Amino acid sequence: MNQQKPPIPVAIPLFIGITAISFSSIFVKWSDSPVSIQAMYRLMITMLLMLPFCFKYIPELRKFTGADIVKLVASGTMLAVHFLLWMGSLQWTSVANSTIILALQPLFVMIGAYILFKEKTSLSAIAGMGIAFIGVFLLIGKGGLSGGGTHLKGDLMSLFGTMAVAVHMLLGQMVLKRIPPFLYSWFVFAFASIFLAAYNGLSGIPMTGYPPREWGIFLLLAIVPTVFGHLLFNWLMRYSSASTVSMSVLGEPVGASLLAFILLNETMNGLQVAGGAIVMLGLILFLYVRPSRTTSEEAVAGLSEV
Template sequence: MSTSKPPVPVPLLMVIGIVAISFSSIFIKWSAAPVSVQGMYRLLFTSLLMLPFARPYTGAAAQLRLKDWLLLVASGALLALHFLLWMGSLRYTSVASSTMIMALEPLFIMIGAYILFKERNSFLAMLGMAVAIFGVVFIGWGDIGLSADNLKGDLLSVGGTIAVAGHLLLGQRLVVRMPSYLYSLIVFVSAALVFAVYNLITGTAFFAYPAREWGIFVLLAVVPTVFGHILFNWLLQYVSATTVSMNILGEPVGASILAFLLLGEHLSGLQWAGGVLVLAGLGVYLYSGRKKTLELEEALPSAS
């Protein structure tokens, strides 16, 4: 982590990032194109925006092993699966329900890290996970009262969250051997190609869309991806991953407010209760992670 300060205050950049990613679900709801096409062009246009800045990383790319390339493609495939399921969930359930369930991402990562890397967590982290999962049950229960389609959307969002957790676990293993920019670019290109193959197999049209849809594809690439996810990755130079991960709590809140203002979506009492439990559980989980980090830093000998 760099000891220098970014040219813009970190809190302002965090707010910009949270607002940007909160627009993702709104753009998806506005589009009438198949979600596989939305995902393909979102990743393709993001990759094209990144390519002009990729020249310094050609040497690192040449040093990648076959195993690295296979893992990168697997990470891209999981990212594509995440977008396919999560974006698909928004066709059936509310923005609030879908994004609140998506906020469970760090908890699925915790489970995956324990299974794959035997990473252990504190009782406080486990308690936070239990509260958040209980909150998802509340959201699903509230959606059952609306329609079976709402519950289908919730299940798709859960599947998308599991897929992105696998994508991030692979990323955790890969970024120690390559620049994060190179990792992101290769994974985005891989995911776009996976979507292209999927669209070819399913006979989904690539180009027969009005200008409004192409505008939404560009917005998906620029707003939530460049000013959201890539901005958060860049901020890791200046703040801890725990601090950056707080955006996970901000997205469902921001997306729910935008969905109310722009889409007229309303939540039931059970959905509100479930959302509060999810955010409270994640708050406990993130606090436990920050506390563990501080304890480790205090245990290390001073560098002075």
């Protein structure tokens, strides 16, 4: 499909989107609320902001099948699990480690696409995947040693959270062949919110009574990284290739680490810098060597749904 001509240079919304998603981990660190509450209200507020634009998609609801609804529920559940694990990881490890590990999304999507769709990839992409995982092992190994086990717990939570969002993307890719992306996003956010509300209720976590500062952070999480980040990437997909948008996963760790240094006084040691650089090198190799828009690449572009 030929790309439309964008009304503004692609670099401008791409830079805005990368900057916006880089703030996500900062807001999570600033909040004193349970991560399940942050995630629930982030999604609920985003749903409310999206609602006025959903009405034009009402005729599309007739296309929904029972299988579509099952996949939407499963995708929303995996998104909720991702938020619980990844946002929770920030309580135990650094912003740099957590976001660098999160950048492994494309690799897990590729593995899932091979298992589910028998999609093959090149040896160069596999080599890039191997290089990236070596970098992650350096990050996790150093974190576990230097943090007395607490950093290791956070790194592993981020890793499992990244696996969960890869499953969410792959499920979404199946449904997006039949449902508009905007409508898909709204329903996935809805099912994820329901899951998180049930989790909070069963865990005895209060859903009200938070101070105005916390509600301000919930609003920031919805507007900045979600609307001006991930939903902006949805819009950008109309004017740019999936590979270009998927490269934003490389910008988030850089932006988030820089913001964490400025706003949270977080620093990285030499081994963490080396591990992060190796992860970025592997991901660049992985994302650039694929010649065409494959199922996994489309799913990677689905990070705009997260």
